[in-house]
Amino acid sequence: MTTFLADAARVVGGYAWLEERLFETLGVWVQAVPEPEVKLRLAADSHHHAWHASLWRERLPALRELEAEQFVAASGPTVESFLAGLRSSATTIDKLVGVYRVLLPRLVATYQRHLEGGSAVTEGPTIRALRLVLADDLADWRDGELLIQRLLTTPGNVERASAQQARLETLLIDA
Numbered sequence: 001m002t003t004f005l006a007d008a009a010r011v012v013g014g015y016a017w018l019e020e021r022l023f024e025t026l027g028v029w030v031q032a033v034p035e036p037e038v039k040l041r042l043a044a045d046s047h048h049h050a051w052h053a054s055l056w057r058e059r060l061p062a063l064r065e066l067e068a069e070q071f072v073a074a075s076g077p078t079v080e081s082f083l084a085g086l087r088s089s090a091t092t093i094d095k096l097v098g099v100y101r102v103l104l105p106r107l108v109a110t111y112q113r114h115l116e117g118g119s120a121v122t123e124g125p126t127i128r129a130l131r132l133v134l135a136d137d138l139a140d141w142r143d144g145e146l147l148i149q150r151l152l153t154t155p156g157n158v159e160r161a162s163a164q165q166a167r168l169e170t171l172l173i174d175a
Helices: 003-032 036-058 077-087 092-117 120-151 155-171
Strands: none
Touching: 003 036, 003 077, 003 092, 003 120, 036 092, 036 120, 077 092, 077 155, 092 120, 092 155
């Protein structure tokens, strides 16, 4: 396998891994949060991430000598630490801030950089997938932010949101 193909497979496999973890995490949170509008948002977005994961899995190379599954892994220990921190979020605001103010903005930036640096010749199907995923993620980010703003009704909630964002951003410094 060429280095280019292996590198591309690792990137796409990392995307698939992260999208699958988001699907799982948001799905679990649907049962954990009390607010009906938050449940609906998390359920819808969870399904978006499941679909994104399947798109990325479809982009993995199909070679006899290599199992595609070997490429589906976290892009590094920092991402795993961040997800552990995200999953430990206690309140609805903590959960929403982690996803919609920290994770999705960074994921959108990552996908956008890949899209801008990609070649239509060598990565045509991946570029198409990036555009589809970015459209979903941008809409989900916007809708999640609107939901957060509706929940930030007290100075204590604002302080909590800021502290959670700082805590999770700190976990991503090395990513």
